[in-house]
Amino acid sequence: MRIAFFVNSIEGEASSYTTTALALGAIARGHEICYLTPGDFVLRPDDSLMVRATIPKTSKYKKADAFISALQGDQAQLETIDIKEVDVLFLRNDPSEDADERPWAAQAGTIFGRLAAERGVLTVNDPDGLTRAQNKLYFQGFPEAVRPTTLISKSIEEIRAFIDQQKQGAILKPLQGSGGKNVFKITSSKEANLNQIFEAVSGEGYLIAQGYLPDATAGDVRLFLMNGKPLQRDGAYAAFRRVPAKGEVRSNMSAAGSAAAVEVTPQILAVAEMVRPKLVEDGMFLVGLDIVGDKILEINVFTPGGLPDIAELHGVNLAPDVIAALEQKVAMKRNYAGMLSNRTLATL
Known part of the structure; x- marks a missing residue:
């Protein structure tokens, strides 16, 4: 199958990103991948939705750095294709990065993602669900028990x-x-x-x-959920502790936070279970929960990061598991054409 990853910009991608790990996981499983950015959609007069896709040179990349070099290099091809030639559109942009300098780009993924879903492309996370999650007010729709x-x-x-x-x-x-x-x-x-x-x-x-929350001094726990359930393989969970730098209140990796191994406790799993129904209802295929104690500080539904950190800490690369789940969804979509909405299929 062909998977298109929608990101803020090609030049802004990095080898340490979760999107890179997902792309490499897809290539390793024999799939074609391409990248799209906010300015790459074309809706033609005949109502066909075209995309200007950046396609890295086909190769079995051994290192993430080599893949990023190929993606950003002169050998990457720019090809205009019909969106119907894409099996999965994976929305992985951060709208807040474009809110100030490129406000037109902030919602491009959800707007054109909706059009792609209407044309039969499996689009994750569901663009209608993402539209409701454009800011942190979305968090207030989850159970009060998990919110500070x-x-x-x-x-x-x-x-x-x-x-x-x-x-x-x-x-x-x-x-x-x-x-x-x-x-x-x-x-x-x-x-x-x-x-x-x-x-x-x-x-x-x-x-x-x-x-x-005083417990936040030790950082928070980033836990990935896929299809509303904790992402894990053989008891190894896609989770790690984000430890703030000395003197910092923020544990974000972009704010000099560091990754540390963490035990996923029954308390953490109970918190995840409380938010599961709404995430499934909204078609949120892959999300990241930031948990402190029995509370959630944030729910990242656009670009949850950390899969490479988890692979390094625990020796388990869970990116292929995410791709395998998409394979199952595409197969199900083909078997039940027209019977399942994009939102339903996104979290089955």
């Missing part, structure tokens, strides 16, 4: 009052954003720089204030 105490507002008065109610302090961050950008820990509403922090974060829109 949260306020969403643009009012400094509301935020000060909220902070005063939190004995352990609060975390402030923008409603839209990723990678730990503009995330601050506030211990008191009387902090001298609160106004400056508020101005910096509120410039991006609404703010989220969350009660601080």
Whole structure:
């Protein structure tokens, strides 16, 4: 089958990315792969949806660096193909990266992903589900038991009052954003720089204030779910601890966080089970949960990363398992043509 990976940009891809691991996993299993970016769709007058696909030189790449060099090099081919020639469109872009400088690109994946699904292409995660998850407000639709105490507002008065109610302090961050950008820990509403922090974060829109979880000092646990269930093989889970750098409140890998092995406890599995129904309902094939204790800090449904870190820590590469699941979905789609919606098929 042919799998198209939709990303923010070709030049922005890296050997350490989970998308790279998935692409290599697909190639190893004998599939064709290509990459698409927000500017690569063409809807023609005859209603055909074409894509300008970047296709790396066919090879069994032994190292991720070699694959990225081939993808970004002169030997990669740019070919215009009908989207119907693609079996799977894997949406792997981060909308927040384009929100400021290329706002038109932020929703291109979900918009054209919906058109691809209408034309019979298996599209994951489901674009309709992703549309509802464009910002962190999506998180509020999950059970209250797994969410930290949260306020969403643009009012400094509301935020000060909220902070005063939190004995352990609060975390402030923008409603839209990723990678730990503009995330601050506030211990008191009387902090001298609160106004400056508020101005910096509120410039991006609404703010989220969350009660601080003391266990977060040790970092959070990134756990992958596939089809609503923890991704694992023979008891080895796709999970690791994201440890914040010294003096950092953020555990994001992009904020100098580091990866460490972690034991997946019954408590972690119970948290995952509580969010499973909604993820399945929304057609979320592959997601990353960021868990602290019995709470979830974030649910990454666009570009959950960490599979290469897990492979290095545990010696288990679970990327091929994700590709195998897509193979089953494509086979099921062919057997039950027209009987299963994209959203249903995404999490079967």
